[in-house]
Amino acid sequence: MDMSNLGLLLALLGAVSAALFAGIGSAYGVGLAGRAGAGAITENPDLFSKVLILQLLPGTQGIYGLLVAFVTLVQTGLLGGGAETMDTATGLMYFVACLPIAIVGLISAIYQGQTSVAAINVVTKKPDQFGKAMLFPAMVETYAILALLISILAVFSL
Amino acid sequence: MSKDYTYAVARIRAKEMSLLGNAAIEQLLAARSCDEALRILADRGWGNPDEDLTADNMLAAETKKTWSLIGEMVKDMSVFDVFRITDDYHNLKAAVKLACTGTKVDASRVFVDGGTIDPEKMRLAAEQKDFSALPEEMRKAGEEARETLLHTGDGQLCDIILDRAGLTAMYQAGKKAENEVIREYAVLTAVAADIKIAVRCGRLGKSLDFIERALAPVEELDLAALSRAALAGVDSVAEYLTNTDYAPAAAALKESFTAFERWCDNLIIEHIKPQKVNPFTVGPLAAYILARKNEIKCVRMVLSGKQSGLPDEIIRERLREMYV
Numbered sequence: 001m002d003m004s005n006l007g008l009l010l011a012l013l014g015a016v017s018a019a020l021f022a023g024i025g026s027a028y029g030v031g032l033a034g035r036a037g038a039g040a041i042t043e044n045p046d047l048f049s050k051v052l053i054l055q056l057l058p059g060t061q062g063i064y065g066l067l068v069a070f071v072t073l074v075q076t077g078l079l080g081g082g083a084e085t086m087d088t089a090t091g092l093m094y095f096v097a098c099l100p101i102a103i104v105g106l107i108s109a110i111y112q113g114q115t116s117v118a119a120i121n122v123v124t125k126k127p128d129q130f131g132k133a134m135l136f137p138a139m140v141e142t143y144a145i146l147a148l149l150i151s152i153l154a155v156f157s158l
Numbered sequence: 159m160s161k162d163y164t165y166a167v168a169r170i171r172a173k174e175m176s177l178l179g180n181a182a183i184e185q186l187l188a189a190r191s192c193d194e195a196l197r198i199l200a201d202r203g204w205g206n207p208d209e210d211l212t213a214d215n216m217l218a219a220e221t222k223k224t225w226s227l228i229g230e231m232v233k234d235m236s237v238f239d240v241f242r243i244t245d246d247y248h249n250l251k252a253a254v255k256l257a258c259t260g261t262k263v264d265a266s267r268v269f270v271d272g273g274t275i276d277p278e279k280m281r282l283a284a285e286q287k288d289f290s291a292l293p294e295e296m297r298k299a300g301e302e303a304r305e306t307l308l309h310t311g312d313g314q315l316c317d318i319i320l321d322r323a324g325l326t327a328m329y330q331a332g333k334k335a336e337n338e339v340i341r342e343y344a345v346l347t348a349v350a351a352d353i354k355i356a357v358r359c360g361r362l363g364k365s366l367d368f369i370e371r372a373l374a375p376v377e378e379l380d381l382a383a384l385s386r387a388a389l390a391g392v393d394s395v396a397e398y399l400t401n402t403d404y405a406p407a408a409a410a411l412k413e414s415f416t417a418f419e420r421w422c423d424n425l426i427i428e429h430i431k432p433q434k435v436n437p438f439t440v441g442p443l444a445a446y447i448l449a450r451k452n453e454i455k456c457v458r459m460v461l462s463g464k465q466s467g468l469p470d471e472i473i474r475e476r477l478r479e480m481y482v
Contacts, residue, residue: 035165036164036168037168039166039170040168042169114437117438120437121171121437
């Protein structure tokens with residue numbers, strides 16, 4: 001096996017991980033909140049807009065993962081051409097740089113989905129408490145943003 | 159996905175909004191007659207508009223609505239068997255008695271909705287003396303009850319055989335349940351039923367053999383001690399309870415049997431109240447079913463009280479705590 005492209009392979013693995021795991025987390029979170037949302041609007045269709053916002057909250061991790069993957073692909077030259085051989089250490093650094101959003105994206109989206117479900121339950125009973133209810137899943141977003149920040153800074157600094 | 163209740167719980171949250179609270183029950187109590195109370199309930203969407211406005215029709219319709227709603231949302235209804243098994247045994251009791259006495263009555267008057275088995279199947283089994291279409295435990299109990307009733311003509315013996323079998327089946331199903339709410343319900347219901355049996359047997363001066371045959375086996379109570387206490391009377395049953403996990407029941411029992419029954423139902427409602435803030439698991443659905451049962455029981459008390467012309471205070475002291 002030709003090991004000269006191992007660096008690029010590791011960088012690509014990092015980019016793919018960011019999109020893959022954060023995307024899986026978001027799909028799970030949005031799906032979970034969507035099921036609760038469907039239950040809520042079955043009984044009260046007027047809640048649709050409020051419930052939709054709560055359902056979409058866990059979807060951001062997938063976007064963050066996509067962003068980090070895109071930046072990594074551009075930085076390494078894998079996107080837009082010009083990819084050259086990369087030493088293993090640099091490739092490994094790209095891979096590690098992508099890990100925060102890959103891992104935190106996956107886990108935070110799942111938890112955010114569960115918190116969104118709880119918030120949808122609140123809105124179902126007390127629609128006027130939407131503002132307060134939305135804050136709880138929004139809090140989980142903080143950690144996804146922090147992970148995004150570190151991944152982006154790390155990828156740009158390489 | 160069959161154990162994912164996210165959609166169902168969110169729907170139940172909305173449905174909980176229409177459960178009757180204490181204020182609604184007070185409004186019913188303030189009604190001048192049973193008909194007025196029925197109209198108040200009909201305005202809240204209770205009953206079936208296509209049927210006559212009677213208490214029986216309305217309460218039967220509400221029970222049907224509850225199970226129909228749960229059936230829409232849950233694929234595997236066996237998770238709720240604990241709540242339905244006693245209705246099956248009630249129907250089996252009715253089927254056996256109808257078959258043995260040769261009575262012909264309208265099925266809707268003796269069978270209840272909500273069980274897991276079609277009452278017609280039970281009626282046929284009892285009439286044809288072939289219980290093979292029923293589950294094993296029910297088959298054994300049905301055959302024994304039928305034989306006992308035919309040979310002794312003692313309806314009470316037939317009752318205790320089927321009541322005990324029903325309670326045992328419900329308790330065993332509850333013990334196997336994954337959900338804590340269902341497990342707790344089964345245990346509390348079986349324990350409360352055994353205590354009620356002991357009290358009633360004590361009052362009627364039943365023999366030790368009769369008491370032991372009537373009590374359903376539960377791990378939480380020492381049945382030998384409870385049977386001996388029942389022989390000695392209600393005070394002895396209360397005394398026995400003070401040494402168990404159900405010590406608070408003793409005080410209620412000393413007050414009155416009605417107070418004890420209310421204590422049992424209120425305890426179940428207290429246990430299920432945390433489900434109002436649980437967004438996952440089958441717990442909130444189980445809690446809703448129990449809340450509806452409690453609500454229907456309370457409405458039945460109010461309507462019966464109004465029909466009998468009982469003073470509001472007498473009705474009020476029998477009413478249970480509401481879920482919402």
